[in-house]
Amino acid sequence: MSDLTEVLLTRIASDGPMTMADYMAECLLNPRFGYYTTKDPLGATGDFTTAPEISQMFGEMVGLALAQAWIDQGAPFSFVLAEIGPGRGTLMADILRATRAVPGFGDAAEVHLVEASPVLRGKQHDALGNRPVWHATIDTLPEDKPMYLVANEFFDALPIRQFQREGDGWCERLVSQQDRSLHAGLGGNAPVPVLSHRLEDTEDGDVVEICPAAAPIASTIGQRIEQNGGVALIIDYGDWRSQGDTLQALKAHEHVSPFETPGKADLTAHVDFEALALATPSAHSKLTPQGVFLERLGITGRAQALATGLIGDRLDSHIAAHRRLTHPREMGNLFKVLALFPTDAPPPPGCEI
Numbered sequence: 001m002s003d004l005t006e007v008l009l010t011r012i013a014s015d016g017p018m019t020m021a022d023y024m025a026e027c028l029l030n031p032r033f034g035y036y037t038t039k040d041p042l043g044a045t046g047d048f049t050t051a052p053e054i055s056q057m058f059g060e061m062v063g064l065a066l067a068q069a070w071i072d073q074g075a076p077f078s079f080v081l082a083e084i085g086p087g088r089g090t091l092m093a094d095i096l097r098a099t100r101a102v103p104g105f106g107d108a109a110e111v112h113l114v115e116a117s118p119v120l121r122g123k124q125h126d127a128l129g130n131r132p133v134w135h136a137t138i139d140t141l142p143e144d145k146p147m148y149l150v151a152n153e154f155f156d157a158l159p160i161r162q163f164q165r166e167g168d169g170w171c172e173r174l175v176s177q178q179d180r181s182l183h184a185g186l187g188g189n190a191p192v193p194v195l196s197h198r199l200e201d202t203e204d205g206d207v208v209e210i211c212p213a214a215a216p217i218a219s220t221i222g223q224r225i226e227q228n229g230g231v232a233l234i235i236d237y238g239d240w241r242s243q244g245d246t247l248q249a250l251k252a253h254e255h256v257s258p259f260e261t262p263g264k265a266d267l268t269a270h271v272d273f274e275a276l277a278l279a280t281p282s283a284h285s286k287l288t289p290q291g292v293f294l295e296r297l298g299i300t301g302r303a304q305a306l307a308t309g310l311i312g313d314r315l316d317s318h319i320a321a322h323r324r325l326t327h328p329r330e331m332g333n334l335f336k337v338l339a340l341f342p343t344d345a346p347p348p349p350g351c352e353i
Contacts, residue, residue: 003032003033003263004026004027004030004033004034004262004263004264005182005261005262007026007030007033008023008026008175008177008182008262009177009180009182011026012175012176012177012182013177017174017175017176017185017187018174018175019161019172019174019175020159020160020161020162020173020174020175020184020247021159021160021161021211021212022159022175023159023175023262024159024160024247024267025159026262026263027258027262027263027265027267028157028159028266028267029116030263033262033263034263035263035264035265035266035267036116036117036119036120036157037116037117037118037119038119038263049253050087050091050152050153051091051152051153051235051290051325051331051335052087052090052091052094052152053087053088053090054321054324054325055318055321055322055325056094057294057299057302057303057306057321057322057325058091058094058294058325059090059091059092059093059094059095059097059098060094060095060097060098060302061293061294061297061298061299061302061350062091062094062095062150062152062233062235063094063095063096063097063098063099064098064099064102064297064349065233065297065348065349065350066081066095066099066148066150066231066233066348067098067099067102067105068348068349069148069230069231069341069345069348069349070102070105070108070146070148071102072345072346072348073146073229073230073231073342073345074229075104075105075108076108076145076146076229077104077108078108078110078145079108079109079110079145079146079147079148079229079230080109080110080112080141080142080145080146080147080148080149080230081095081109081110081111081112081148081149082111082112082113082114082138082141082147082148082149082150083112083113083114083149083150083151083152084113084114084138084149084150084151084154084217085114085115085151085152085153085154085157086113086114086115086120086124087120087123087124087152087153088120088123088124088126088127089113089123089124089125089126089127089128089132090127091150091152092111092113092124092127092128092132092150093127093128095150096109096111096128109148110133110142110145111128111131111132111133112132112133112134112135112141112142113128113132113133113134113135114134114135114136114137114138114141115134115135115136116136116137121134138217138220138221139220141224143224143228144228145228146225146228146229146230147221147224147225147228147229147230147232148230148231148232149221149225149230149231149232149233150232150233150235151232151233151234151235151236152233152235152236153235153236153237153268154234154236155211155214155217155234155236155238155271155276156236156237156238156268156269156270156271157266157267157268158211158213158214158217159211159212159213160209160210160211160247160269161173161209161210161211161212162207162208162209162245162247163192163195163207163208163209163210164186164205164206164207165198165199165202165203165204165205165206165207165208166189166204166205167189167204168191168199169189169190169191169192170189170190170191170192170195170208171186171187171188171189171190172186172187172192173185173186173187173207173245174186174187175259181259182259182262183259184259194210195208195210201241202243206243206244207243207244207245208242208243209242209245209246209247209269209270209272210242210272210275211269211271211272211275214271214272214275214276214279215275215276215278215279216279218234218275218276218277218279218280218340219279219280219281221280221340222279222280222281222282222284222340223280223281223282225282225340225341225342226280226281226282226342226343229342229345230341230342231339231340231341231345231348232339232340232341233337233338233339233348234271234273234276234337234338234339234340235290235293235335235336235337236271236273236335236336237270237271237334237335237336238270238271238272238273238336239270239271239272239273239287239336240272240273240274240287241272241273241274242270242272242274242275246269246270247267247268247269248267248268248269249265249266249267250265250266250268251264251265251266271336273287273336273338276338277338280340282340282341282342282343283340283341283342283343283345283347283353284338284339284340284341285337285338285339285340285341285347285348285351285352285353286351286352286353287336287337287338288336288337288338288350288351288352289328289332289333289335289336289337290325290326290331290332290333290334290335290336290337291325291326291327291328291331291332291333292332293337293350293351294325294326294332294350295326296349296350297349297350299322299325299326300322300326303318303319303322306318307319337350337351339351
């Protein structure tokens with residue numbers, strides 16, 4: 001039994017069953033035993049691998065899309081280049097490298113990273129040195145400049161609440177304990193006003209997830225972009241509207257029960273992109289599959305150029321990385337891209353209205 005399991009069992013015994021959102025928050029961000037506060041979760045020795053860790057091509061395409069959006073909006077002489085949930089700093093490092101050839105972009109960019117994990121902040125410093133300014137939340141990002149922002153696999157880690165439909169009401173899925181182990185159960189049936197529109201497309205027994213923190217973050221980002229210019233690229237797995245129980249736990253690249261080893265496994269859930277789009281006061285793009293987005297930006301041509309001179313295992317790995325990022329049966333369709341941009345500006349490259 002993990003140390004965090006004992007903490008959670010004690011809390012449930014004292015306060016009663018906890019929401020899935022409270023459970024996720026404890027598992028991921030508990031100051032002593034939380035997943036993100038105590039370890040580096042990325043890479044072959046971690047629990048999962050993100051697109052920037054798969055190939056430099058991902059960051060290059062994202063960087064050039066941001067640079068073109070910057071040019072399309074008049075190339076402001078000073079702007080915030082931000083990433084929320086920046087992992088090891090790999091994506092930002094690739095963005096900065098790929099945009100060196102864009103005149104003025106690097107000199108105008110002020111790099112800001114939003115990261116709560118002390119462990120990952122150390123990794124980001126290793127990758128980027130002292131150039132970034134670090135923030136615990138988006139609220140302290142500069143408010144008076146255009147902002148070009150990336151959120152890759154950020155929203156999927158925000159705590160969710162789950163509701164199961166019963167008639168015209170909803171029963172919230174709660175985390176309880178039985179025989180000194182954690183498990184999910186159902187609370188009482190009650191109306192949930194925020195889900196009233198979901199009575200139109202669900203049936204009894206269907207599960208719908210909401211993420212209380214997601215809409216305020218999207219609103220803040222969109223408001224700053226609408227006021228000052230810029231763009232946000234939100235890249236994550238999910239779909240336009242939440243449907244079903246999508247909570248999952250990954251440990252050593254294998255799926256495990258979300259309640260088996262709290263604090264020792266990564267917890268994520270599919271992103272409800274509709275909620276983000278409804279929250280932003282800015283314009284937003286259509287939801288675009290990651291594979292389509294990257295192909296529009298020219299990833300295949302870049303892959304062919306990088307393949308020159310590669311042979312054997314190195315060539316095989318390169319080809320596999322391109323496939324993993326773009327193929328519909330891999331990350332190509334599972335991951336989606338939503339762009340936020342000013343209502344008087346065009347969408348960024350790779351996205352459409």
